Structures are given as structure tokens and as C-alpha cells.
Amino acid sequence: MGRKKSLLASILLLCLGLMSFIPAVASSGVDAAEGRMVYWIPVEQEVERGLLRFLERGFREAEEAAARDIVLEMDTLGGEVNAALEIGKLLRASEIPVTVYIKGEAISAGAYIALNADHILMTSGSAIGAAEPVTITGEQADPKTVAFWRSNMQAAAESQGRDPDIAAGMVDRNIEIEGIKEKGELISLSAGQAVELKMADELVADEEEVLRFLNAEDAEIVRTDLTVSERIARFVTSPYVIPVLFTIGLAGIAIEFFSPGFGIPGTIGIGAFALYFFGHFLAGFAGYETLVLFIIGLILLALEVFVAGFGILGILGLIALVAALVTAAPNVIFGVVSLLIAFAVTAVGVFIAIRHLGTRGVWKRLVLFDDQRNQSGYISQVSRISLMGKKGKAVTPLRPSGVAVIDGVRQDVVSDGGFIPAQAPVEVVGSEGVRLVVRQVKDVQDSSAEDPVE
Structure with missing residues (x-):
């Protein structure tokens, strides 16, 4: 029995010794x-x-x-x-x-x-x-x-x-x-x-x-x-890449604005801005508040295009968009300069495109580009030239304007000078836009003036 106790004690001591040795070995390792x-x-x-x-x-x-x-x-x-x-x-x-x-x-x-x-x-x-x-x-x-x-x-x-x-x-x-x-x-x-x-x-x-x-x-x-994200961040935050992304983004949106539907140019433009924000977010320049500001800018611009207004939404949207782009840049001054370069390049490109290709899409719905010509069937007002020399009778006193019956039809007229009493015979002596100019005459033989046509 005593041997068993001593053996057990030895085993316990050995275990304790091993346990104390293990941390030392681990520590030394x-x-x-x-x-x-x-x-x-x-x-x-x-x-x-x-x-x-x-x-x-x-x-x-x-x-x-x-x-x-x-x-x-x-x-x-x-x-x-x-x-x-x-x-x-x-x-x-x-x-x-x-x-x-x-x-x-x-x-x-x-x-x-x-x-x-x-x-x-x-x-x-x-x-x-x-x-x-x-x-x-x-x-x-x-x-x-x-x-x-x-x-x-x-x-x-x-x-x-x-x-x-x-x-x-x-x-x-x-x-x-x-x-x-x-x-x-x-x-x-x-x-x-x-x-x-x-x-x-x-x-x-x-x-x-x-x-x-x-x-x-x-x-x-x-x-x-x-990592992949770090490679993107390194590429996007390059001072030579930022103006290019701005230009691609603005040009893509501008092309989409002047062409029908929403297709590849708009997708590329928004993709360029998304790449810019994603890279600068990873690099620690852009926070969630900058991203929210950019999204608000896009929403306001969209509302200005599709909702009738006075341009306030568009101006606010443009301000929000520019503020988001500039604040996400590594340097505010550099961001402003890059954006101005992109605006200039985009403006020149849009001018050339409109000059040679014309306009379509949303922009065409906002601005009237058609010339209203007689050859195309547009007539701004009915011509009164055919009534020159016609005679009739004043229905109302002309002081100097009033109503007269000319060639059997009631017309708004104006006297060429003084007062003309009602029922006095008149003659058309001029046509000024929608007005007929008449003069009182002494003798009227035009029977059509006797019975006014309502």
C-alpha cells in the first residue's frame, strides 16, 4: 500500500514537473x-x-x-x-x-x-x-x-x-x-x-x-x-489617373445626356466615378459621408432632368457632385484642378459632337432646336394680305380700334387716324400682324357688308 502511495506521489510530481516544463519549452520555442x-x-x-x-x-x-x-x-x-x-x-x-x-x-x-x-x-x-x-x-x-x-x-x-x-x-x-x-x-x-x-x-x-x-x-x-483592393487603390490614387477618371466620368454622363436611352456611355461614366470613390475609400481619403454626398448629387441631377423645375435641383446636384469629387481627392487644390481639366476636355468634346452629330436624347426634350418655316408647314398666323382694298362697314365705333365687317366676316380693326362712327363705310388700307388698318370712305357698293356674319 505504501509502495502504491509513493508511486502515485512520484507520478504526480512527474506530471507537475512536465507541466511546468512545457510552458518553458513553448516560451523558448x-x-x-x-x-x-x-x-x-x-x-x-x-x-x-x-x-x-x-x-x-x-x-x-x-x-x-x-x-x-x-x-x-x-x-x-x-x-x-x-x-x-x-x-x-x-x-x-x-x-x-x-x-x-x-x-x-x-x-x-x-x-x-x-x-x-x-x-x-x-x-x-x-x-x-x-x-x-x-x-x-x-x-x-x-x-x-x-x-x-x-x-x-x-x-x-x-x-x-x-x-x-x-x-x-x-x-x-x-x-x-x-x-x-x-x-x-x-x-x-x-x-x-x-x-x-x-x-x-x-x-x-x-x-x-x-x-x-x-x-x-x-x-x-x-x-x-x-491585395487586389490595394492594387486598385494604388492605381486610382495616382495623380496622373485621377484627371483621366474625372474626364471619363463626365464625358460618359454627357454623352448619355445627349443621346437617347441609358446605355454604355452612362454606365462607363458612372463606373469611372465608382472606381474613383472605391479606390480613395480604400486609401482612406473618402468616407461614407463623401459617398452619400455623391449619391445625393446624382439624384438631384436626375430629378432636374425628369421633373420640371427652375434649375435649382440641377444646381444643387452639381454642387454636391463637385464637392464629393473634390473632398475625396488626396489634396483639395489638386482635386479642383483635376476637375477643371476634366470639365474643359468634356466641354470641348461635347461641342465637337453637337456640331458634327447633332443632339438627341434628354437634351433634345429640354431645348427647342426646330426652325418653324413655311416650307415645313409652320404658319405663325393667317395672312391678311388678301383683304387689302376690301370694303366693309364698322360694327362698333373705332376709337381707334373696334370691330368691322370686311368681306362678310367680322374682323378686329383699327382706324388709320381719327374716330370712325359705327355703321360708317370703311376700306382696308393696311395689314399689321393680326390687325387690319381701315379708313372711312364715302361710298360703299359692296353688298356683302350689309349683313354681318356672326
């Missing part, structure tokens, strides 16, 4: 797994707000997974300044070390993002720099904008121990750096030059060398890819 993952995130094409949202998701997932490093594989010619500034903040705030691996180009906004990273690695043939700000038309930005962007480039370089003067030379043509840059030029560095000037850490050949630099050869690489 988690500790071993944590810090062994490297999140690999592509930074390609344009820098815009859609890219910002994608990177925010990637950084959040990396932090939740307790990754040891984040690698941004970069190949971009730049893009929107405001989006680049936000991405720069994201990199500086990251608790996980960030390495930018420039596999192609890091131009303009791309250069700014790279300068905010803990490490910059470049492949042979890659480049970094040429970060002069330009307008959407490609013209050089004003001095105020250049100074603003230059100071941000310098701050990004200083934050990671890189030369701020070289960073400024990537932006401002007026800066001169002895042995590196002459006045009137922009700095754009090849991979070898960037490493030599300590703007990049090392020249690498491939991903393996990137991992070797990070001492993460045995790490698990987690590749973060764009």
Missing part, C-alpha cells in the same frame, strides 16, 4: 521563432497614398509577428510629396530596423524614403537622387516648395547620419558642392558613388547578400504582396 523573420516589402512604381496604406499594413504585420528586420525592395521614379513624407514618418517610427534595398531606381520621393531607412543597400546599376520637386505638368516647383522639400531631405539624411548637403544637392540646383556638384545641376548618384560618399551602406548583388549584411542568412523571409 516562441523566443526562438521571434526575431528570425525578415519582412520583405516591395516599393515599386509611383509613390502615392495607396502605397502608404500598403506599407502601413506591412509594418503592422511585421510588428505583430515580432520580425527582426524589414526590407523595402525599391524601384521607383518618385511620386507624390505628401505621401512620401508620411512614409518617411512610418520608417522613422518603426521599432524594427528598416533596410532599403535599391534594386533599380530611388529617384525623387523614392530617394527621400530611402534616406529615412536605417540601412541603404544598392545593386550595381541602381541610382539614387534627382529629387527636385515638380508640378503635375512637369514644370519646376516654386522656390518655397523647393526650400520646403530640401529641408525635409536634409532632415532625413541627418536622422540616419548621412551627409545633409548631398541630400540638399539632390533637390536644389542652386547649391554648389565642391568636387561633387556644380551650380545648376542635380545630384544623382550611382550605386558606387553612393557607397563612396556614404549615402549608402554597401553594394550588394542579390537577396542573399542583403541577408548576409543583416546577419539573417537563416531567417524566414515573409513576402508582403499587394
Whole structure:
């Protein structure tokens, strides 16, 4: 019996020991797994707000997974300044070390993002720099904008121990750096030059060398890819795509307005606006209130077309529609400019279409386009020319207007001068529109005037 008790006690102690050991093993397993993952995130094409949202998701997932490093594989010619500034903040705030691996180009906004990273690695043939700000038309930005962007480039370089003067030379043509840059030029560095000037850490050949630099050869690489919705958001929020979507949307609705029925043009137009709102909603620019405002605008415009009114509904609908489009844009000024461009292009297209193809559909029901000509059977009033010279008798006194019987028919007449008493003989001497002008005569032989015809 005592042996059984001691055996049972031993088993219980063994179980307790195993239970206490299991959490330790699990904990050591988690500790071993944590810090062994490297999140690999592509930074390609344009820098815009859609890219910002994608990177925010990637950084959040990396932090939740307790990754040891984040690698941004970069190949971009730049893009929107405001989006680049936000991405720069994201990199500086990251608790996980960030390495930018420039596999192609890091131009303009791309250069700014790279300068905010803990490490910059470049492949042979890659480049970094040429970060002069330009307008959407490609013209050089004003001095105020250049100074603003230059100071941000310098701050990004200083934050990671890189030369701020070289960073400024990537932006401002007026800066001169002895042995590196002459006045009137922009700095754009090849991979070898960037490493030599300590703007990049090392020249690498491939991903393996990137991992070797990070001492993460045995790490698990987690590749973060764009979802379908993120791809749409990146495409739609591009500053070059927004004016095109506006133009397609306005042109589609305009064509539908001037053609019968509701078909392909109207569907394409509404589809373009829907794509615009969907992409900006995913990118975080447009909220439900913007979408509701847009729908209200469409409803008011439809009511103006199909319900008789004084144009108030149409004006309110247009205001709501424009407000929704502008407020959903990344920048209000940019949204207004894009919309004006779209309006101008659409107006020119509609003018050309009306001139060569004519008008049909709803617009034709709102405006009278027919010429009323006698050749087409239109007669505005009955001609009185045939009554010239006819004689009759005044039925009422003409003071100067009244009624007379002319050629057996009662007519509204007016005297050509003074008062003509009733029953006085008269003669038609003129025809002015609907009026007959008569004159009193001395002798009437027209028997038809004796008996008025009612």
C-alpha cells in the first residue's frame, strides 16, 4: 500500500514537473521563432497614398509577428510629396530596423524614403537622387516648395547620419558642392558613388547578400504582396489617373445626356466615378459621408432632368457632385484642378459632337432646336394680305380700334387716324400682324357688308 502511495506521489510530481516544463519549452520555442523573420516589402512604381496604406499594413504585420528586420525592395521614379513624407514618418517610427534595398531606381520621393531607412543597400546599376520637386505638368516647383522639400531631405539624411548637403544637392540646383556638384545641376548618384560618399551602406548583388549584411542568412523571409483592393487603390490614387477618371466620368454622363436611352456611355461614366470613390475609400481619403454626398448629387441631377423645375435641383446636384469629387481627392487644390481639366476636355468634346452629330436624347426634350418655316408647314398666323382694298362697314365705333365687317366676316380693326362712327363705310388700307388698318370712305357698293356674319 505504501509502495502504491509513493508511486502515485512520484507520478504526480512527474506530471507537475512536465507541466511546468512545457510552458518553458513553448516560451523558448516562441523566443526562438521571434526575431528570425525578415519582412520583405516591395516599393515599386509611383509613390502615392495607396502605397502608404500598403506599407502601413506591412509594418503592422511585421510588428505583430515580432520580425527582426524589414526590407523595402525599391524601384521607383518618385511620386507624390505628401505621401512620401508620411512614409518617411512610418520608417522613422518603426521599432524594427528598416533596410532599403535599391534594386533599380530611388529617384525623387523614392530617394527621400530611402534616406529615412536605417540601412541603404544598392545593386550595381541602381541610382539614387534627382529629387527636385515638380508640378503635375512637369514644370519646376516654386522656390518655397523647393526650400520646403530640401529641408525635409536634409532632415532625413541627418536622422540616419548621412551627409545633409548631398541630400540638399539632390533637390536644389542652386547649391554648389565642391568636387561633387556644380551650380545648376542635380545630384544623382550611382550605386558606387553612393557607397563612396556614404549615402549608402554597401553594394550588394542579390537577396542573399542583403541577408548576409543583416546577419539573417537563416531567417524566414515573409513576402508582403499587394491585395487586389490595394492594387486598385494604388492605381486610382495616382495623380496622373485621377484627371483621366474625372474626364471619363463626365464625358460618359454627357454623352448619355445627349443621346437617347441609358446605355454604355452612362454606365462607363458612372463606373469611372465608382472606381474613383472605391479606390480613395480604400486609401482612406473618402468616407461614407463623401459617398452619400455623391449619391445625393446624382439624384438631384436626375430629378432636374425628369421633373420640371427652375434649375435649382440641377444646381444643387452639381454642387454636391463637385464637392464629393473634390473632398475625396488626396489634396483639395489638386482635386479642383483635376476637375477643371476634366470639365474643359468634356466641354470641348461635347461641342465637337453637337456640331458634327447633332443632339438627341434628354437634351433634345429640354431645348427647342426646330426652325418653324413655311416650307415645313409652320404658319405663325393667317395672312391678311388678301383683304387689302376690301370694303366693309364698322360694327362698333373705332376709337381707334373696334370691330368691322370686311368681306362678310367680322374682323378686329383699327382706324388709320381719327374716330370712325359705327355703321360708317370703311376700306382696308393696311395689314399689321393680326390687325387690319381701315379708313372711312364715302361710298360703299359692296353688298356683302350689309349683313354681318356672326
